[in-house]
Amino acid sequence: MIAVGDKIPESLGLDQDGKEIKAADLLGQPSLLYFYPKDNTSGCTAQACSLRDGIEELKRVGIRVIGISKDSAKSHKSFIEKYDLPFTLIADTEHVLQDIFGVWVEKSMYGRKYMGTQRTSFIIDAEGKVTHIISGKEVRTKDHADQILEILKNN
Numbered sequence: 001m002i003a004v005g006d007k008i009p010e011s012l013g014l015d016q017d018g019k020e021i022k023a024a025d026l027l028g029q030p031s032l033l034y035f036y037p038k039d040n041t042s043g044c045t046a047q048a049c050s051l052r053d054g055i056e057e058l059k060r061v062g063i064r065v066i067g068i069s070k071d072s073a074k075s076h077k078s079f080i081e082k083y084d085l086p087f088t089l090i091a092d093t094e095h096v097l098q099d100i101f102g103v104w105v106e107k108s109m110y111g112r113k114y115m116g117t118q119r120t121s122f123i124i125d126a127e128g129k130v131t132h133i134i135s136g137k138e139v140r141t142k143d144h145a146d147q148i149l150e151i152l153k154n155n
Contacts, residue, residue, distance in 0.1 A: 001102030054145025
C-alpha cells in the first residue's frame with residue numbers, strides 16, 4: 001500500500017493506446033493519479049468531467065492528470081472520445097496497480113460483498129513521491145479539479 005512520502009512504482013501500466021506509462025515519464029512535474037471504479041458511470045463521469053473542465057487551471061499549476069481503472073483500453077478510448085477527456089487513462093485490467101496503491105478493496109452493496117476500486121486520488125510531486133491522498137467519501141467527484149487546486153494552494 002502506497003502512503004504519503006512513498007515513491008510511486010516505476011511501471012504504471014498501459015494507457016488507452018497501449019503505450020507503457022512509467023514513473024520516469026512523470027518526473028519533473030507534479031501529477032495527479034486518480035483511481036476510479038468504472039468508465040461511464042455517474043460518479044466516475046462527473047469526476048472525469050470535472051478534471052476535464054479544470055484542466056487548464058491544473059496545467060497552469062503544472063499538474064499532469066492520469067486516470068486509472070480496471071476497464072480495458074478499448075473502454076478507455078470510448079470514454080475519452082465520448083467526454084472529450086484531455087488526459088491519459090491507464091487500463092489496469094488485472095488490478096495490479098490498484099493492489100500496489102491499496103485501492104483494490106472489499107466493498108459492500110445491499111449486503112453483498114465484492115472486490116472493487118476505492119475511488120482515490122494521489123497527488124505526486126515532481127520527484128515521484130506521494131504528497132497527498134484523497135480517498136473514498138473525501139473525493140468530491142463533481143468538483144474534483146477545484147478540490148485538487150485547493151489542496152495545492154493550501155500547501
